[in-house]
Amino acid sequence: MGRFVEGADRDQASFLPARLEDYVSPDNAVRVIDAFVDELDLTDLGFARVQPAATGRPGYAPGTMLKLYVYGYLHQLTSSRKLEREAGRNIEVMWLTGKLVPDFKTIADFRHDNPGAIQIACQRFVAICRALGLVGGSMVAIDGSRLRAVNTHEKNYTKGKLARRKAHVEESITRYLAELKEADSAETGPATPRIDRLTERLTALRGRLGELEEIGRQLEAAPDGQISLTDPDARAMATGSDHRGVVGYNVQAAVDTKHHIVVANEVTNRGHDRSHLLEMAKAAQAEIGGSGMIALADRGYYEGEQIRSCAEAGIIPMVPKPDTSPAQARGFWGKAMFIYEPETDTYRCPAGQHLQKHHSTVEAGKLISVYYNQKACGDCASRPLCTAGKEKRIRRWEHEAVLDEMERRFEVMPEAMAIRRCTVEHVFGTIKGWMGATHFRTRGLKNVATETSLTILAYNIKRAIAVAGVASTLRAITG
Numbered sequence: 001m002g003r004f005v006e007g008a009d010r011d012q013a014s015f016l017p018a019r020l021e022d023y024v025s026p027d028n029a030v031r032v033i034d035a036f037v038d039e040l041d042l043t044d045l046g047f048a049r050v051q052p053a054a055t056g057r058p059g060y061a062p063g064t065m066l067k068l069y070v071y072g073y074l075h076q077l078t079s080s081r082k083l084e085r086e087a088g089r090n091i092e093v094m095w096l097t098g099k100l101v102p103d104f105k106t107i108a109d110f111r112h113d114n115p116g117a118i119q120i121a122c123q124r125f126v127a128i129c130r131a132l133g134l135v136g137g138s139m140v141a142i143d144g145s146r147l148r149a150v151n152t153h154e155k156n157y158t159k160g161k162l163a164r165r166k167a168h169v170e171e172s173i174t175r176y177l178a179e180l181k182e183a184d185s186a187e188t189g190p191a192t193p194r195i196d197r198l199t200e201r202l203t204a205l206r207g208r209l210g211e212l213e214e215i216g217r218q219l220e221a222a223p224d225g226q227i228s229l230t231d232p233d234a235r236a237m238a239t240g241s242d243h244r245g246v247v248g249y250n251v252q253a254a255v256d257t258k259h260h261i262v263v264a265n266e267v268t269n270r271g272h273d274r275s276h277l278l279e280m281a282k283a284a285q286a287e288i289g290g291s292g293m294i295a296l297a298d299r300g301y302y303e304g305e306q307i308r309s310c311a312e313a314g315i316i317p318m319v320p321k322p323d324t325s326p327a328q329a330r331g332f333w334g335k336a337m338f339i340y341e342p343e344t345d346t347y348r349c350p351a352g353q354h355l356q357k358h359h360s361t362v363e364a365g366k367l368i369s370v371y372y373n374q375k376a377c378g379d380c381a382s383r384p385l386c387t388a389g390k391e392k393r394i395r396r397w398e399h400e401a402v403l404d405e406m407e408r409r410f411e412v413m414p415e416a417m418a419i420r421r422c423t424v425e426h427v428f429g430t431i432k433g434w435m436g437a438t439h440f441r442t443r444g445l446k447n448v449a450t451e452t453s454l455t456i457l458a459y460n461i462k463r464a465i466a467v468a469g470v471a472s473t474l475r476a477i478t479g
Contacts (some may be wrong), residue, residue, distance in 0.1 A: 002447035122457035136258030141423035149234035254284035
């Protein structure tokens, strides 16, 4: 073959066969998986069948199955059938499992039967990252992303969508009835093939209408006004990139800003982020330890009670205020132009007048005080710039001082939102690229959360190896 590099002869016999160990280099990531799982107390984590039964056919050790899954998610092999094939042909997987080849059903059952234990095991790697010094602990970025479930838009129903589909089916039935009547009047002999086709189509449409009516009865019992037929836990959620939104789950993540390690994650089917700031910040704080942690989040997390609760828990929230002022949208001065003076409990307007507190009211469980100065507004030349009413009214929440303090922190740290974007959005972009177009493969909130934990563990392992290397990671695991 000339001067080409020559391959080995396939028929060449070896006196001593090569060891599996010879095919796995010392800096191979598979060694991290092996050491990490071996150090876990699987009984304490809650895995089933850690102790083998005294009788019956022997099963596969939970540690072996967990290693197989972690390897699969590390290399974007999330299908149980693909993992079965890899176990029989991939040298790294052979080294990891001792040449065991479980069938795809056994592999899939392990993930299905141990969702909570797998999630806890995946979270334990954060402690390894902490020991490596990869977690700074002073600041985390929090964000959520909508990931697609195994449920199409056509199999998701809301009351509005159901009404539109019923109207379409009823319109089709009316049209086919008219065509059938016309065909009947034109024919005097036996039924023609056209009449048979119209009759079959009408029967199918009436069956479809019955299905939609049954879905309507299910919708009446649904607490959130929507149902999904393929994955009952999946929900339709609005996104900025698709006008139809996404039928799936809202994956929340808290990412440490030092080396982009995901320190906490949660999966929910609530389409908004407003109620997730506190739970994600506290979960990150529990992993990092200590108080004074800064939690960065985008405008979708802005909710007064959540921000106040974070401050009470020793967390420093930084969430930009959304621009939702109706007055500013109409061209009037916004609330931000009115300065609150705590010494006198008044607001100073741009014209220099002071608005006093007149009364308080309870709205959505919050105590709101109303400030205005009817006399000053009546004589003010700037009133056309301020309000269309008799006087300008400012509403203030009883705990709004917490929000004011947060606004002042943004003045000191204007780069906060740029840090948030560079930290957490990079993580979600990477994870979505790994998951491909379909995102999740399993159904149900519990199983989807397990998939998410395995994916994030794979991401954290890759980050740890990229920053610290295999040797240092192994020492942190075993040492």
